Amino acid sequence: MDNEKLGSILPDTLHLKRKNLVIFDLDDTLIHTRMLYNIAYMNAGKALIDAVGTYAPLGSDMIKRVETINAKLQSVMNYSAERFPLSWVLLYREICSEYNLPVYEEAVESIRYEASSFQRGPFEVIDGVNNVVSTLDQRPDVDMMILTAGDFPLQRKKVNEAQLSTYFTEGVNFMIADSTKDAILDALVKRNKDNHPLVGKVIMVGDSLYSDIRPAKKAGAMTIRIPTPGHWAHDDAEVEPDYTISDMTKLLSVLEHIIPTPNEESCVQK
Numbered sequence: 001m002d003n004e005k006l007g008s009i010l011p012d013t014l015h016l017k018r019k020n021l022v023i024f025d026l027d028d029t030l031i032h033t034r035m036l037y038n039i040a041y042m043n044a045g046k047a048l049i050d051a052v053g054t055y056a057p058l059g060s061d062m063i064k065r066v067e068t069i070n071a072k073l074q075s076v077m078n079y080s081a082e083r084f085p086l087s088w089v090l091l092y093r094e095i096c097s098e099y100n101l102p103v104y105e106e107a108v109e110s111i112r113y114e115a116s117s118f119q120r121g122p123f124e125v126i127d128g129v130n131n132v133v134s135t136l137d138q139r140p141d142v143d144m145m146i147l148t149a150g151d152f153p154l155q156r157k158k159v160n161e162a163q164l165s166t167y168f169t170e171g172v173n174f175m176i177a178d179s180t181k182d183a184i185l186d187a188l189v190k191r192n193k194d195n196h197p198l199v200g201k202v203i204m205v206g207d208s209l210y211s212d213i214r215p216a217k218k219a220g221a222m223t224i225r226i227p228t229p230g231h232w233a234h235d236d237a238e239v240e241p242d243y244t245i246s247d248m249t250k251l252l253s254v255l256e257h258i259i260p261t262p263n264e265e266s267c268v269q270k
């Protein structure tokens, strides 16, 4: 990719001047998200059982079928927040057609509503996040940013409601990708190398091997993974993070190892 094209991926408003850049993934790195999906799965499943009774597929079959539909919709709906609720509605219609059951609009709405609950929150930061971001915010040699992929209005809402907007402003140090993070990470690492040759470090912090660690390593960034309990199949990738830590409270000590805080003296001398 040529330089002109790389430049255009990053907005002109982006404000990242310091030699070190710590990039955070949002979902299940800074805020709890998977838990909200889990609740949506359970409640949408219950609404489906209410609608079709004994014709509902059993537990894991129901999840498998809805995930198959969800995966098919990805090519047309990408990261739209409506994809998951629509998958449940389509499963309801599929079952109705299999068993010649009437489709009730009320049932459609109830299933859609329950499957949409992950969009309504509450969006809360994970333990340790407030300490990490308020500490890094004080460092003169570190910029932080959020790089997330997903539905634009929903990702904005999450950042606001979790009160991360104190530290992160869209277009300045918060970007939402409409597909994978590869191109943006390439551009960020290249920009850091141009501005701080040899001394700059870009560090990606995320939970997903596929969405965070893979593209960051490919771009030449350092990687720190904080795995989330539970598992999304689409998070797998054959890639080794540089560091793996059990939770957010361990992050500052790892960062201190990679990018030690400059001592007062060296700041004065400068």
Ligand SMILES: [Mg+2]
Pocket: 025, 026, 027, 028, 029, 206, 207, 208
């Ligand atoms: Mg994530």
